[in-house]
Amino acid sequence: MHQPQEIAIYIHWPFCKSKCPYCDFYKKIDCNINQDIIITEYIDALRRYRQILPERIVKSVFFGGGTPSLIKPNNIAIVIDEIVRLWPITENIEISLEANPNTHYQTMFQDLKNAGINRLSLGVQALNEADLHFLGRTHSLATARxxxxxxxxxxxxxxxxxxxxxxxxxxxxxxxxLEEICTYGLKHISLYQLTIEENTVFARKGVKSLDEEAAVQMYEMTRDFLAANGYYLYEVSNFAQKGYESKHNLTYWQGGDYIGIGPSAHGRICLNGAHYATEYPFIHTQLSPQERAEELLIMGLRLTNGINKADFKKICGLDMHDFVNEQKLNFLKESGLLAETPTHLFATRSGFLLLNQLVLELCS
Ligand SMILES: C[S@@+](CC[C@H](N)C(=O)[O-])C[C@H]1O[C@@H](n2cnc3c(N)ncnc32)[C@H](O)[C@@H]1O
Ligand code: SF4
Incomplete structure (x- = not known):
């Protein structure tokens, strides 16, 4: 029987209640916007995508931001219901939403669940009052807890x-x-090293990130500590209990198809054997097999399991060994930074700390 190809859908909500000084995600402050008009535009965009991608099955929806917990639950339900009307969905579809504690009200999470959300991702950022303040968070530690x-x-x-x-x-x-976050019984934890991004308040104020050596030491400690507490590292910044890896984000890292709805949202789709990068609302740019292969390498090496070589070939049409610089690959393997099995290529624990350099070498 013909099995329709799976697709993930990203819904971007670019509005926040306030701007955090470290954040360079595309966002605007939520004042006097008309949610209903924006949701109608999103529904129109989903319908257009349905026209070019009729034969798909939706495996995940991700409401990201910005702060999508500002969307009225009724509007979230409208979007989910429309997706379910337009495409079939997988039995265990993942429907996630990113929430900021500064939008909390008494029935918020139950309302989101009633609207159709089945995975909640909470932006906690710090578990002490002083650092929440330093990070410009406008909620208290008590509210985060x-x-x-x-x-x-x-x-x-x-x-x-x-x-x-x-x-x-x-x-x-x-x-x-980390000890505290492990007490809540979360299925998944994302831990990001603070990066000082250009054009942020932190950059303008000259805030410096922790020195490299100290950051690496924290990363290594974090990896061991969380493993001992039942969370294994499956991607550079992501830890999960077995079976609770983010299906949606795995689509990005494993080169699956996804569409992006909302300002600054983008997508990757394969149509009749050709690859396209999409930009909201409806710009499609064709990618060459080499461009797609490079993306698969960059994204796939972020996973501890690395790149499945058969999938690599299936997606971009190129044999991984024909694409990468074979001499450099051998050197990186001999140096203990990369490892290869008959099915996979992956970065070793020490290679994981040098991913950008590894990709540059492999693509040189
Ligand atoms: C787009 S934000 C969405 C979360 C939600 N808006 C909130 O702040 O609660 C996704 C995540 O990226 C991380 N992040 C954003 N900027 C960062 C930076 N400069 N350095 C490290 N992590 C960052 C934060 O952990 C944040 O929760
Ligand atoms: S971290 Fe979240 S709440 Fe803060 S500005 Fe970025 S998207 Fe908005």
């Missing part, structure tokens, strides 16, 4: 984001936060 307790009681699948390697942070303090 309340949200953590609520999401684990309302949802079966949940995740939290924290930012570490903050300036002046010491490993012992970070470990205390």
């Amino acid at each position: 309340l949200c953590l307790r609520e999401i684990t009681s309302v949802f079966d699948n949940h995740s939290a984001d924290l930012i570490y390697a903050r300036p002046h942070q010491i490993t012992a303090d970070w470990k205390n936060e």
Whole structure:
């Protein structure tokens, strides 16, 4: 029987209540917007995509931001219902939403669940009051903790984001936060090293990130600590209990098809054997097999399991060994930075700390 190809759908909500000084995600402050008009535009875009991608089955929907917990639950339900009307869905579809504790109200999580969300990702960022303040978060530690307790009681699948390697942070303090985050029974944890992005308040103020050596030490400690607590590292910044890896994000890292709805959202789709990068609302740019192969390498090596070589060939049409610089590949394997099995190519633990360089070498 013909099995329709799976697709993931990203819904971008670019509005936030306030701007965090470290964040360079495309966002606007939520004042006087008309949600209903924006949701109608999103529904129109989904319908257009249905016309060019009729034979698909939706495996995940991700409401990301910005702060999508600002979308009225009724509007979230409208979007989910429309997706379900337009395409068949997989039996275990993942429908995630990123929530900021600063949008919390008493029934928020239950309302989101009633609207159709089945995985909640909470932006906690820090588990002490001083660092929440430093990061410009406008919610208290008490509210973050309340949200953590609520999401684990309302949802079966949940995740939290924290930012570490903050300036002046010491490993012992970070470990205390890790100990706390492990007490909530979350299925998934995303831990990002603070990066000072251009054109942010932090960059303008000259805030410096932690020095490289200290950040690496924290990363290594984090990896071991979380493994001992049942969370294994499956992607550079992502840890999960077995079976609770983010289906949606795995689509990006494994080169699956996805569409992006909302300003600054983008997608990747394969149509009649050709690859396209999409930009909202409806710009399609064709990618060469080499361009697609390079993306597969960059994204795939972020996974601890690495790149499945058969999938690589199936997606971009090129044999991985024909595409990469074979001499460099052998050198990186001999240096203990990359490893290869008959099915996969992956970065070793030490290689994981040098991913950008590995990709540059392989594509040279
Ligand atoms: C687009 S944000 C969405 C979360 C939600 N808006 C919130 O702030 O609660 C996704 C995640 O990226 C991470 N992030 C954003 N900027 C970062 C930076 N400069 N350095 C490290 N992590 C960052 C944060 O952990 C954040 O939760
Ligand atoms: S971290 Fe989240 S809430 Fe803060 S500005 Fe970025 S998207 Fe908005």
